[in-house]
Amino acid sequence: MKEMLNETSLDTIAAALCYAMGIEAPKEAHEKNRILSAYVDEALNGEKADRVLMYNPDAIAQWVYKRYPVQLRDMVNHTEVDVPLQTVMPSVTPVCFGTMYTGAQPEVHGIQAYEKPVITIDTVFDALIRAGKRAVIIGDTTCSLGKIYLNRAMDYFLYDTIEEITAKAVEVILEDAYDFVVVYHGNYDAVMHRFGPESREAIGELRANSGEFSMLSVLVEKHWKKHNTLVGFAMDHGCHEIDGNLGSHGLAMPEDLNIVHRYKVYPKENS
Numbered sequence: 001m002k003e004m005l006n007e008t009s010l011d012t013i014a015a016a017l018c019y020a021m022g023i024e025a026p027k028e029a030h031e032k033n034r035i036l037s038a039y040v041d042e043a044l045n046g047e048k049a050d051r052v053l054m055y056n057p058d059a060i061a062q063w064v065y066k067r068y069p070v071q072l073r074d075m076v077n078h079t080e081v082d083v084p085l086q087t088v089m090p091s092v093t094p095v096c097f098g099t100m101y102t103g104a105q106p107e108v109h110g111i112q113a114y115e116k117p118v119i120t121i122d123t124v125f126d127a128l129i130r131a132g133k134r135a136v137i138i139g140d141t142t143c144s145l146g147k148i149y150l151n152r153a154m155d156y157f158l159y160d161t162i163e164e165i166t167a168k169a170v171e172v173i174l175e176d177a178y179d180f181v182v183v184y185h186g187n188y189d190a191v192m193h194r195f196g197p198e199s200r201e202a203i204g205e206l207r208a209n210s211g212e213f214s215m216l217s218v219l220v221e222k223h224w225k226k227h228n229t230l231v232g233f234a235m236d237h238g239c240h241e242i243d244g245n246l247g248s249h250g251l252a253m254p255e256d257l258n259i260v261h262r263y264k265v266y267p268k269e270n271s
């Protein structure tokens with residue numbers, strides 16, 4: 001059966017994250033995502049989240065999520081709600097992450113190709129800073145997420161390896177000093193391009209992303225008990241196989257455009 005395109009755009013996530021935290025959305029953001037905001041309202045009984053952890057894996061398509069439940073089981077067990085989304089075009093990393101944290105379409109945020117300039121329109125990070133909140137991006141030295149949101153009054157911790165990124169994310173959770181934490185892991189994408197989306201090599205990275213996210217979730221549950229926390233497993237775009245056992249993305253096809261974010265709320269413990 002031909003996969004249909006998801007109706008709701010990735011541009012709904014920025015406003016939903018801000019709504020969850022009780023702050024104003026970025027100026028150019030589209031209407032907030034209904035599934036995510038309704039879920040947060042219900043899970044927090046109308047209260048707001050004062051902590052958000054966004055785990056951003058790269059290129060895990062909806063079809064990959066559906067086809068590999070065993071490899072993604074830990075992630076699924078640490079999340080509660082499916083948020084199906086259609087990412088933006090061209091479906092490449094800087095364009096999609098540009099939309100995720102501005103809520104704006106590519107022609108508005110300005111990145112319309114595989115380029116990594118600093119976004120100058122209003123972003124979730126600017127909205128957080130205006131609200132007096134502390135934000136941090138933990139990613140790799142070459143990744144889009146480490147470049148396109150630079151020049152803001154927030155922290156950036158960029159490393160060459162997944163292990164260093166994960167270790168810093170652990171430190172940041174234990175330190176409990178940031179309100180909004182972004183962690184980027186590009187390992188599935190990198191291996192998927194080289195060996196194909198369903199190669200043994202890529203599926204190993206998929207399972208790694210699931211495990212790393214789950215471990216961070218365990219730390220949040222244990223160490224952020226004083227906070228209402230929203231945790232997201234939120235990829236930028238999907239992928240498809242091309243000739244020669246390689247993987248690719250960037251096209252206007254369901255395999256590249258359809259993604260499913262997963263979220264979970266951890267309400268604070270009553271003292």
Ligand SMILES: [Zn+2]
Binds near residue numbers: 058236
């Ligand atoms: Zn990507």
